[in-house]
Amino acid sequence: MKLSRAQLELLTHQVTQHFEDELQQDIGQFEAEFLIEFFCDKIGPHYYNKGLSDASVTVSQRAELIVEAIEELTQADALAD
Secondary structure, eight states, rough: OOOOOOHHHHHHHHHHHHHHHHHHOOHHHHHHHHHHHHHHHTTTTHHHHHHHHHHHHHHHHHHHHHHHHHHHHHHOOOOOO
């Protein structure tokens, strides 16, 4: 996963702020960027795959609704009698 420079800067600020607020530790920009890259590499694929799985379920559910709607619109075949 590749972050834009703006995204990386925002996340770096958020990480350094979190460390200061919650852990009372000052970490530098380099350390924060290292952590972000580590988590992107190690955890990012899990969330990416989960997003794809969730999207697949949603598309399947919507497709099922479309099939049901088409079946409701289908008229009885007068030639079958």
